[in-house]
Amino acid sequence: DIQMTQSPSTLSASVGDRVTITCRASQSISSWLAWYQQKPGKAPKLLIYKASSLESGVPSRFSGSGSGTEFTLTISSLQPDDFATYYCQQYNSYPVTFGQGTKVEIK
Amino acid sequence: EVQLVESGGGLVQPGGSLRLSCAASGFTFSSYEMNWVRQAPGKGLEWVSYISSSGSTIYYADSVKGRFTISRDNAKNSLYLQMNSLRAEDTAVYYCARDGLATSSFDYWGQGTLVTVSS
16 A cells, blocks of 8 residues: 655644645655645645646635645645644545644744 | 535444444535545544445455445445444544545545544
């Protein structure tokens, strides 16, 4: 199985900050990577697919980059609505696997 | 509007069974691959099972293989997860999630249904 490792596990930031979350795959997954945002008690929401494609309706302050084994999610200017947990997911092959999550907290 | 609505969760004793359902609307269900994903309390996301649009291809996580069965009824726009021999570690919120045709990732999720396995 492909293991996904996110860092950091927790991130404290202020409104307006630029935030970067990293996701590493245990083997190459090409660009078959997605990023999700999850708020407490809610289902995950797709933000980015194919490593860098922005899902329809998602604000442009979210961006993704990378290929192979190293990927990043960047929030260019953190907004109050962005405080949440973020997960990466590889869908290069089954079993699909998720990173352990990164919680973005208010500083 | 795309909607996925799960039902069937509840409290069950270890070794028991439960059948989850996911009712789909707002899209052509028969054209889409579907998945079940679960999340234990306070934990991360774990993919559970996949079924192709026709139901001919199915995958399971090792943690549920031999105990869970995924199925679908395209005429009823419904996805199912039959869960047998339940264990305490199966306690989680179970989500159904659609595989996007363009995105190939999980573009729509239901609200989830809680399964609690406890005596």
